[in-house]
Amino acid sequence: xxxxxxxDQQMVDARVAEFADQVKRRLAGEITEDQFxxxxxxxxLYLQLHAYMLRVAVPYGTLDGxxxxxxxxxxxxxxxxxxxxxxxxxxxYNWIKLEDAPAILAxxxxxxxxxxxxxxxxxxxxxSDQWAGAAADELTDPRPWAELLRQWSSFHPEFSYxxxxxxxxxxxxxxxxxxxxxxxxxxxxxxxxxxHGAAFYVGGGMGRTPxxxxxxxxxxxxxxxxxxxxxxxRVYNRYGRRDNIxxxxxxxxxxxxxxxxxxxxxxxxxxxxxxxxxxxxxAEFDRIAAQFAMPPLEAxxxxxxxxxxxxxxxxxxxxxxxHKVPGHAIVNISLKPLGGIPGDASSAQIxxxxxxxxxxSHDELRVTHAQNIVLPHVRKADLFxxxxxxxxxxxxxxxxxxxxxxxxxxxxxxxxxxNARSIPVAQKIAQRFADPARQRDLGELKLKISGCxxxxxxxxxxxxxxxxVDRKGTENYQLLLGxxxxxxxxxxxxxxxxxxxxxxxxxxERVTDKYLSERTxxxxxxxxxxxxxxxxxxxxxxx
Amino acid sequence: xxxxLQADGEEPxxxxxxxxxxxxxxxxxxxxxxxxxxxxxxxxxxxxxEVAFPKFRDGRGYSSxxxxxxxxxxxxxxxxxxxxxxxxxxxxxxxxxSFAPEKDLNPADVEAALTRWPEHYQGAADGAVPIxxxxxx
Numbered sequence: 209x210x211x212x213x214x215x216d217q218q219m220v221d222a223r224v225a226e227f228a229d230q231v232k233r234r235l236a237g238e239i240t241e242d243q244f245x246x247x248x249x250x251x252x253l254y255l256q257l258h259a260y261m262l263r264v265a266v267p268y269g270t271l272d273g274x275x276x277x278x279x280x281x282x283x284x285x286x287x288x289x290x291x292x293x294x295x296x297x298x299x300x301y302n303w304i305k306l307e308d309a310p311a312i313l314a315x316x317x318x319x320x321x322x323x324x325x326x327x328x329x330x331x332x333x334x335x336s337d338q339w340a341g342a343a344a345d346e347l348t349d350p351r352p353w354a355e356l357l358r359q360w361s362s363f364h365p366e367f368s369y370x371x372x373x374x375x376x377x378x379x380x381x382x383x384x385x386x387x388x389x390x391x392x393x394x395x396x397x398x399x400x401x402x403x404h405g406a407a408f409y410v411g412g413g414m415g416r417t418p419x420x421x422x423x424x425x426x427x428x429x430x431x432x433x434x435x436x437x438x439x440x441x442r443v444y445n446r447y448g449r450r451d452n453i454x455x456x457x458x459x460x461x462x463x464x465x466x467x468x469x470x471x472x473x474x475x476x477x478x479x480x481x482x483x484x485x486x487x488x489x490x491a492e493f494d495r496i497a498a499q500f501a502m503p504p505l506e507a508x509x510x511x512x513x514x515x516x517x518x519x520x521x522x523x524x525x526x527x528x529x530x531h532k533v534p535g536h537a538i539v540n541i542s543l544k545p546l547g548g549i550p551g552d553a554s555s556a557q558i559x560x561x562x563x564x565x566x567x568x569s570h571d572e573l574r575v576t577h578a579q580n581i582v583l584p585h586v587r588k589a590d591l592f593x594x595x596x597x598x599x600x601x602x603x604x605x606x607x608x609x610x611x612x613x614x615x616x617x618x619x620x621x622x623x624x625x626x627n628a629r630s631i632p633v634a635q636k637i638a639q640r641f642a643d644p645a646r647q648r649d650l651g652e653l654k655l656k657i658s659g660c661x662x663x664x665x666x667x668x669x670x671x672x673x674x675x676x677v678d679r680k681g682t683e684n685y686q687l688l689l690g691x692x693x694x695x696x697x698x699x700x701x702x703x704x705x706x707x708x709x710x711x712x713x714x715x716x717e718r719v720t721d722k723y724l725s726e727r728t729x730x731x732x733x734x735x736x737x738x739x740x741x742x743x744x745x746x747x748x749x750x751x
Numbered sequence: 752x753x754x755x756l757q758a759d760g761e762e763p764x765x766x767x768x769x770x771x772x773x774x775x776x777x778x779x780x781x782x783x784x785x786x787x788x789x790x791x792x793x794x795x796x797x798x799x800x801e802v803a804f805p806k807f808r809d810g811r812g813y814s815s816x817x818x819x820x821x822x823x824x825x826x827x828x829x830x831x832x833x834x835x836x837x838x839x840x841x842x843x844x845x846x847x848x849s850f851a852p853e854k855d856l857n858p859a860d861v862e863a864a865l866t867r868w869p870e871h872y873q874g875a876a877d878g879a880v881p882i883x884x885x886x887x888x
Contacts, residue, residue: 213886215870215882215885215886218869218870219868219870219872219882222867222868222869225867226864226867229863230837233860243807243835243837246807246808247837329808329810359872359873359882359883360872360873362872363841363868363871363872364872364873365813365840365841365842365844365845365871365873365875366810366813366814366817366841366845366875367810367813368810368813368841369807369808369809369810369813369838369841370810371810434873442814445810445811445813445814446811446814446815450809450811480821484821484874485874486873486874486881488881488883488884488887489883489887491887492883492886492887495886495887
């Protein structure tokens with residue numbers, strides 16, 4: 209994985225010094241909260257309901273054992289002994305003191321980490337496929353391109369006061385594990401006539417106006433990647449709406465202009481921008497790519513897995529995925545234990561995952577947008593030992609992509625924007641479907657919960673989505689069906705009137721019962737929904 | 752016509768509309784929603800372009816500045832309005848070489864902000880050599 213050189217380190221160190229100075233001026237009353245707000249936000253520091261929340265960047269979700277251990281250290285020293293992994297492949301700490309923030313950033317910088325641009329109206333942390341570099345189905349590792357974009361977008365002087373936040377994802381497989389088309393820019397590395405290029409999807413997003421990004425350019429030569437991205441951003445910075453925060457994302461601009469007109473403007477800008485020489489030479493890409501080389505995996509490792517222990521066998525079937533090198537596998541660690549808080553991990557659990565990465569996964573971990581953790585390069589022969597260690601730490605729940613593998617935003621328990629709680633609803637649903645055999649029978653079922661219309665819990669993209677709203681002072685939950693954030697991307701449709709906290713759990717059970725009675729062989733929930741439509745489900749829910 | 756008087760002896764800036772109408776002015780003010788490219792045919796005779804920042808969060812002026820510098824404008828480029836010390840570094844990188852903040856800035860803070868970053872990741876309009884170029888000589 210990527211290692212900082214002196215330049216990268218110096219950038220992060222300068223940022224720590226800058227923010228320490230800004231905090232000092234704020235605490236001394238030299239700058240107002242209004243002036244301080246965008247500065248702290250660009251360092252990942254939000255003011256939440258009860259305390260400051262710090263969001264730490266995990267670029268494209270990749271980190272090593274030493275970095276993971278630092279995340280545990282921060283949870284232990286500055287927070288309440290746990291952290292929350294997010295849908296942006298980052299980690300958040302919910303109980304931070306403003307005066308501690310500079311020290312935390314300094315601790316992070318000591319392990320090549322930061323909180324730069326994890327918030328604010330700037331280009332956010334670049335996200336990617338959590339199985340990048342390991343997946344059997346990928347064209348190439350997308351992360352070198354993501355790293356190139358990370359450096360280009362860091363402290364970008366023109367694009368630090370955009371109309372609104374800006375999220376970029378890069379993938380390189382047909383299977384989309386990063387919700388690529390629900391980003392402001394989704395880039396897919398593709399192949400044409402034996403040459404790799406980038407397909408640009410621009411103007412996707414969730415929030416209160418969900419949109420699937422249209423294809424703006426099917427093949428951008430990789431030598432033009434940064435110029436083309438810069439052109440996309442410049443058109444947005446100049447013409448994106450600034451009169452209404454809810455209409456300021458690039459998706460609205462593209463929706464209002466139309467994809468063809470936006471493309472025309474980008475092409476015109478690109479013709480100019482390309483002449484500026486902002487694209488690094490291939491040598492720079494090669495320097496970065498060399499650091500993402502496949503670790504030295506044993507080519508002769510055995511494919512055999514001893515499945516004698518039935519619980520272990522269930523976990524292997526559910527949470528272990530195919531690796532591109534024989535004898536190896538990708539381990540998905542569920543942060544969704546029964547009754548737990550989706551995405552939360554204690555310091556001890558974070559340390560344990562760091563240990564396992566160092567011992568069994570060539571010192572590499574990934575954070576997934578579904579709020580789980582991945583050990584990407586594991587020998588199949590080590591799977592049993594890993595499972596035993598995870599099981600002892602309540603990290604071996606065999607529910608990847610099942611109904612209890614719920615994405616949930618922090619909701620009204622933490623967030624100042626929320627209208628309703630998300631966590632208790634996630635816990636009640638997981639309890640209702642606690643029987644593992646029942647979950648496996650339901651098969652792949654992506655359930656996503658947001659506690660407000662801003663959709664941090666990706667409810668639009670859930671096979672089953674839940675949106676918490678405030679209805680006359682009480683929490684009310686709307687139900688959506690048929691969304692997907694994967695390569696079969698789609699937006700969910702609201703079933704009808706909402707429910708209270710227990711009612712929504714009952715409604716979901718009626719939906720899954722209906723699916724079981726309607727499905728044909730091999731159909732996932734979302735396939736059945738797409739085939740039969742909303743009507744039978746509506747009938748089952750509302751009678 | 753709205754005039755924005757600057758320092759003593761300086762020609763007042765005219766609005767973009769007025770500039771495009773008349774033409775012998777050498778100083779023009781660009782509001783944040785106006786198209787910098789409208790000035791490109793006239794850059795040779797302009798001595799001052801003032802770009803408005805009605806709110807520091809309104810970042811359109813950064814693109815305006817780069818477009819003007821990229822088109823070869825070499826006169827004074829001034830950021831006027833809600834210009835704060837924490838934006839000065841980015842403004843300079845985008846090509847601004849003078850600042851007319853509504854509220855006075857502490858010179859020591861400005862100096863610290865402008866010298867904070869020894870290098871930069873990306874090329875912009877200030878002539879700084881990007882880090883990738885430093886890496887590869």
